[in-house]
């Protein structure tokens with residue numbers, strides 16, 4: 001488990017990762033938001049590719065834990081490269097300050113996209129945050145996902161990106177997994193960085209077909225789970 005905040009490692013501290021991307025330390029959970037082995041690499045491998053979003057003609061992404069927006073920027077960069085539309089719906093109950101999102105994203109993929117610029121401008125102003133620029137709609141609800149009304153049969157991709165099950169167990173429960181499964185469109189794919197046996201069993205128990213895949217840098221395996229049509 002990564003070290004929590006201490007006088008030497010203050011919460012909000014920005015961490016440079018080996019692929020040149022950054023992450024930060026969460027004040028509330030005492031854990032890094034993204035992989036210390038490569039935050040951008042994890043976003044792309046586990047979430048964008050893990051859900052097939054890099055091939056989808058019009059992805060609809062539902063994210064649990066918007067965090068620092070690293071997964072959102074990776075997704076933005078991907079849809080911009082292919083010129084396809086994106087509808088992104090995220091939940092975040094403990095928003096980090098806009099300066100942290102800005103500092104983590106600076107110079108990174110997707111950071112030049114008008115949707116990212118608009119997000120930084122509107123962050124902390126209203127809930128939900130709604131960003132609409134040509135081709136991209138982003139909605140961030142600043143609420144506990146356990147209390148949210150999730151749209152049924154909606155998501156082509158679900159990014160399950162809470163903190164670790166040990167520190168953030170409430171987003172890895174059977175009850176939430178069942179609600180997330182119902183938010184997936186038929187053939188929609190859920191991805192998560194965890195490969196823990198209890199996470200696999202929880203997703204399978206929610207009716208999803210779960211498979212292990214090779215992990216991102218620093219991790220042997222991660223998971224994807226499909227809602228079969």
Ligand SMILES: C[S@@+](CC[C@H](N)C(=O)[O-])C[C@H]1O[C@@H](n2cnc3c(N)ncnc32)[C@H](O)[C@@H]1O
Nearest residue numbers: 065066067068069070071092093144145162163
């Ligand atoms: C690992 S970080 C997500 C990193 C993020 N996906 C990114 O790309 O930067 C986990 C996030 O989930 C949020 N979170 C944890 N439990 C939550 C809950 N019950 N409802 C909404 N957000 C939650 C945390 O506040 C944190 O921002």
